[in-house]
Amino acid sequence: MARKIGQLLDLTGKTALVTGGSRGLGLQLAHALGEAGAKVVVTSRKASELEAAVAELSGAGIDARWIAADCAVDSEIERLAIEVLERVGDVDILVNNAGASWGAPAEDHPAAAWDKVMNLNVRGYFLLSQQLAKRCMIARRQGAIINLASIAGLGGNPVGMKTIAYNTSKGAVINFTRALAAEWGHYGIRVNAIAPGFFRTKMANGLIDQIGEDAMTAGVPLGRLGGDDDLKGAAVLLASDAGKHITGQCLAVDGGISIVTAG
Secondary structure, three states: OOOOHHHHOOOOOOEEEEEEEOHHHHHHHHHHHHOOOOEEEEEOOOOHHHHHHHHHHHHHOOOEEEEEEEOOOOHHHHHHHHHHHHOOOOEEEEOOOOOOOOOOOOHHHHHHHHHHHHHHHHHHHHHHHHHHHHHHHHHHHHHHEEOOOOHOOOOOOOOOOEEEHHHHHHHHHHHHHHHHHHHHHHEEEEEEEEEEEEEOOHHHHHHHHHHHHHHHHHHOOOOOOOOOOHHHHHHHHHEEEEOOOOOOOOEEEEHHHHHOOOO
């Protein structure tokens, strides 16, 4: 018998791990999954920020806890995978969201900064996905992985935005998502990506303030920045049985900016 949409979107009994989940888009995603019924574990480097995030999530009635880890360090990724399984059991949903950026002209971009961005934004996504797949998802023949890409991975940049490493990393995330979905589909593991547009985050605030919000949204068909609820629907769709036949896809949540070309 076909289930009703509310049943398909229900994440009760599921456990989700959200990296970079202490603030910004990661915290919004943690709220979304928790509001849909999942138990949520958030991770980032700073314990104080994680404590505040879990207090906020718990205040919203969400079963939440935290583990501090640096997802740019191989040994920390392995420790995170082991600890989350020991503390909460099998992970059903992984949200790879932790990320870094670096602003510099391409001709002057430091190699060390390039490596920092690529290690966290790409290598970290791969290694944590690999750890959880090997430790629980493959054996259970189920799992949903959501990678945070960006519209910056879909093309170039407007003049003035010098983020070559970030753009490259997010383009890599999109194709990593496709390749991993193709390879792990027979294990019952779905892998998808969300590509946010312009949102007010710690990473983007400086640029938005520099350019101006009106200029930033001038070419956005919906005419605004992303808000506090705008990633929630996409996340729950891709994490739940409502999206059980969706894999290898990248969903842009950007007010339409990726479908237009600035004149």
